[in-house]
Amino acid sequence: MSPEMATPLLAAIIGAIAIYGLAALLAGAIGGRALALVYPTAIAGAALAAGGDLAALVGQSDAMLQLPMGLPATGLHLRLDGLSAFFGLIVNVGVLAAAIYGLGLDREHGLNPRVEPFFALFAAAMNLVLIAADAFSFLFSWELMSLASWALVVARHDDADNRHAGHVYLVMAAMGTTALLFVFGGLAGIAGNYSFAAMREAHPSVTVVALVLTGTIVGAGSKAGLVPLHAWLPLAHPAAPSHVSALMSGVMTKVAIYGMIRIVFDLLGAPSWWWSLPFLLLGAASAVMGLLYAVLDRDLKRMLAYSTVENVGIISVGLGLALAFKSSGLDAAAAVATSAALLHSLNHSWFKSLLFLGAGAVLHGTGRRDFDGLGGLIHRLPVTAALWLVGVMSIAALPPFNGFVSEWLLFQAVLAGPQFPYPILRFLSPAVGAMLALAAALAAACFVRAYGTVFLGRPRSPAAAVAREANRPQLAAMGLLAVLCLFGGLFSVFTIALIQPLLVQYAGMPMASAGAGPTFFSLVAISAARSTYDAPIIALFLIVSGTVTTMAVHRLAARRTRRSAAWDCGFPDASPATQYTASSFAQPLRRVYGTAMFGSSERVDMPEPGDLRPARLDVRFVDYVWQGLHAAPAGMVLSLSEWLNRLQFLSIRRYLMLMFSALIVLLLIAAVWF
Amino acid sequence: MNYAYNVSHLLAGLMLVASFALLYQDRIFAVLNTFAAQAMLLAMSVGWEGWSQGRPNLYITAAIALILKGIVIPVALHRMIVRLGIHRDVEQVLNVGKTLLIGLALTALSLLLVLKVTAAAQNFTREGLALALAIILLGLLMMITRRNAVTQIVGFMSLENGLILAATGARGMPLVVEVSVAFSVLIALFVFAVFVFRIRERFDSVDIDALEQVRGDRK
Numbered sequence: 001m002s003p004e005m006a007t008p009l010l011a012a013i014i015g016a017i018a019i020y021g022l023a024a025l026l027a028g029a030i031g032g033r034a035l036a037l038v039y040p041t042a043i044a045g046a047a048l049a050a051g052g053d054l055a056a057l058v059g060q061s062d063a064m065l066q067l068p069m070g071l072p073a074t075g076l077h078l079r080l081d082g083l084s085a086f087f088g089l090i091v092n093v094g095v096l097a098a099a100i101y102g103l104g105l106d107r108e109h110g111l112n113p114r115v116e117p118f119f120a121l122f123a124a125a126m127n128l129v130l131i132a133a134d135a136f137s138f139l140f141s142w143e144l145m146s147l148a149s150w151a152l153v154v155a156r157h158d159d160a161d162n163r164h165a166g167h168v169y170l171v172m173a174a175m176g177t178t179a180l181l182f183v184f185g186g187l188a189g190i191a192g193n194y195s196f197a198a199m200r201e202a203h204p205s206v207t208v209v210a211l212v213l214t215g216t217i218v219g220a221g222s223k224a225g226l227v228p229l230h231a232w233l234p235l236a237h238p239a240a241p242s243h244v245s246a247l248m249s250g251v252m253t254k255v256a257i258y259g260m261i262r263i264v265f266d267l268l269g270a271p272s273w274w275w276s277l278p279f280l281l282l283g284a285a286s287a288v289m290g291l292l293y294a295v296l297d298r299d300l301k302r303m304l305a306y307s308t309v310e311n312v313g314i315i316s317v318g319l320g321l322a323l324a325f326k327s328s329g330l331d332a333a334a335a336v337a338t339s340a341a342l343l344h345s346l347n348h349s350w351f352k353s354l355l356f357l358g359a360g361a362v363l364h365g366t367g368r369r370d371f372d373g374l375g376g377l378i379h380r381l382p383v384t385a386a387l388w389l390v391g392v393m394s395i396a397a398l399p400p401f402n403g404f405v406s407e408w409l410l411f412q413a414v415l416a417g418p419q420f421p422y423p424i425l426r427f428l429s430p431a432v433g434a435m436l437a438l439a440a441a442l443a444a445a446c447f448v449r450a451y452g453t454v455f456l457g458r459p460r461s462p463a464a465a466v467a468r469e470a471n472r473p474q475l476a477a478m479g480l481l482a483v484l485c486l487f488g489g490l491f492s493v494f495t496i497a498l499i500q501p502l503l504v505q506y507a508g509m510p511m512a513s514a515g516a517g518p519t520f521f522s523l524v525a526i527s528a529a530r531s532t533y534d535a536p537i538i539a540l541f542l543i544v545s546g547t548v549t550t551m552a553v554h555r556l557a558a559r560r561t562r563r564s565a566a567w568d569c570g571f572p573d574a575s576p577a578t579q580y581t582a583s584s585f586a587q588p589l590r591r592v593y594g595t596a597m598f599g600s601s602e603r604v605d606m607p608e609p610g611d612l613r614p615a616r617l618d619v620r621f622v623d624y625v626w627q628g629l630h631a632a633p634a635g636m637v638l639s640l641s642e643w644l645n646r647l648q649f650l651s652i653r654r655y656l657m658l659m660f661s662a663l664i665v666l667l668l669i670a671a672v673w674f
Numbered sequence: 675m676n677y678a679y680n681v682s683h684l685l686a687g688l689m690l691v692a693s694f695a696l697l698y699q700d701r702i703f704a705v706l707n708t709f710a711a712q713a714m715l716l717a718m719s720v721g722w723e724g725w726s727q728g729r730p731n732l733y734i735t736a737a738i739a740l741i742l743k744g745i746v747i748p749v750a751l752h753r754m755i756v757r758l759g760i761h762r763d764v765e766q767v768l769n770v771g772k773t774l775l776i777g778l779a780l781t782a783l784s785l786l787l788v789l790k791v792t793a794a795a796q797n798f799t800r801e802g803l804a805l806a807l808a809i810i811l812l813g814l815l816m817m818i819t820r821r822n823a824v825t826q827i828v829g830f831m832s833l834e835n836g837l838i839l840a841a842t843g844a845r846g847m848p849l850v851v852e853v854s855v856a857f858s859v860l861i862a863l864f865v866f867a868v869f870v871f872r873i874r875e876r877f878d879s880v881d882i883d884a885l886e887q888v889r890g891d892r893k
Contacts (some may be wrong), residue, residue, distance in 0.1 A: 103868050107857050341748065653818055653821070656814070656817055658816050660815070660818055663814070664780070664783070664810075664811075667783060667784070667787055670787055670791060671783060671787040671790060671791075673787050
């Protein structure tokens, strides 16, 4: 389709941004009644934008628009190409689900004037980032996105934790944008043309490429939550209201991924093999570290945020493998790796949003989000429990849900690793694969723990015992996402078909199209002879075998009535404290990994016989990343500034001495240099 | 023409000697006398430059230096000291030996630097410039090592002597600049004097350490 034909689609996106912006403006200016209008308006905007993105993706359109705004010499460039449309779809479906969920907030709670205007602004800014086609508008909308989400993080600023989260987030966001500034400065070069089109033409030197890669990792990587730049994420994501957490964790991290792909795959030109190293190493570290944090955490929403770190790591490994295969000329494997990264972005946005909305429903129903206060919610919130189970199975990569598809593709890419011509990559790819496998196992453990603690067992607090089910719009939002998760799992051939043009552009060749395998719905990685995945058949097998097993168990087990013993199988005390807790479930993993990764130490305080005080088990953790990368530099800056502050209180003679020594030093330098 | 430079180097060298003398003098009147001698040497040097370079306007500079710095300022400072009643010993921060060693190092540095940096410039002005820089640095050093406000003023004036020497040694500095520098020095003297008297009124001392007590942050 020619650019002229596609302009209406770009106009639809801009129209949706205008709708979001209008909703933000009205809600911000009027407040009160207008706040209630934000979510219906946002639903309209999201539907329009998602439709536009989907049409652009299906029609393979590429629309450009240049407006006489922005930087004087550059102007404002907007462009809706395949990559923008794909990530636009992620963003707008996420916004759609969050806004539907927001409709439910509206009836139950009072609306918060600190949330609704920024929700719409946040949605507008994310769309703007995706269609920006010059450095200035990209950075402007990127910063707008950061600030809008920051405002959402500190919406409930009466809580000191939220203020701390907002502070850390603001510092990290400022640092990230500064790094991106250097990235675009390097890409624009000395000529200084800041439109993306001009950057694509430039051929930067190795030094500039290294600078750009570092800046991208720091700038976009910190926004996405790559280890070790993830520290703000588990603080900020849970601090926001739950539907906003869903957007931040499920969607905004994908905008950061989009930034990485746009810069590294699109603007930087043909890759060299070493470009993949930071993505592979940091990605693998994120995958494992993120889940180790998650599996030990005792807060439902924070656990989900840590799990986002893991998923971003998986996506990053996918991108790294794609770069490595592409630079080695292995286009078929590059296509598999790229599709794994893109599909996992899409899938993660669905199931992570679903999980966060479910966590919101739990928080809404019980008022608590700590594992120690939840339990047994499957009886009180049956629909939420069922929908959350879909999310849990997706994120744990169980077939036939969508998480399995992208992780399967990623492992197929890892298995193509021995073909690398470079020894380092040949060595690294199985290592990274092993880390991913560990992460996958940990993810399963983590979410079994989460689901079991929250929904199974008996309530651990009175609030959990009287929890209320979420209302209809909230269930509808979760239902929409659960259906998408199932759809993405069963009919991945369609999602693959959607991204084929992107694969051609960024990997060099498409994946095998639908029907290449044994059945129409089977997914083929690299070649049908090597590996295929047929989700509907596996789903059918699972259903049949599950049904048969259940029936067999019931028939064989329920033959005769049994009387239970008086002591009830050693389970005489009905206190909920006797059941497994989140901490006790994670204890073996903590013993294995905690000492090395988190310096965890246990201390048992056992009272003497006859002493009536309770025994205590204290577990302490050290967050090395926080201490090394955040607390230590902050402390250094603080002590340095305190030290420099003393310069404000010197005697006259000392000031003269300072001046004098500065002069002498300069003279010495001049004497030595010239 | 060569002896013209020899004479100007001799005068500049004598000024440098005077600067060293300023560094270790610990009687306040002796400091004043040495300063007056340096100013007169400056006047002679500038006059000599005016004669040897054939620039009569330098005679005006020389006259200003002689009258203001050689006579007016020392006399004014003398009267100030008498009125303040501080014709006692000047205390120093560093001891004389160390101060003189530092002064030597500074002189070496300025010679090294100027001779190296201006290698391409006219041969004979280079030494003059080096000596002037040394005088400037020694003036600064004096300002740092002294605690008494009056001797700090003298240090500043001595520094300024070095500036004028450098300016006249180089050709082409307009008269206006020299005159305005001379007057700014005079005005600086007035300002200093007013401050010294006020300090004295408040603290019964012209030791600048007394100034720090009023800020309340001396640790």
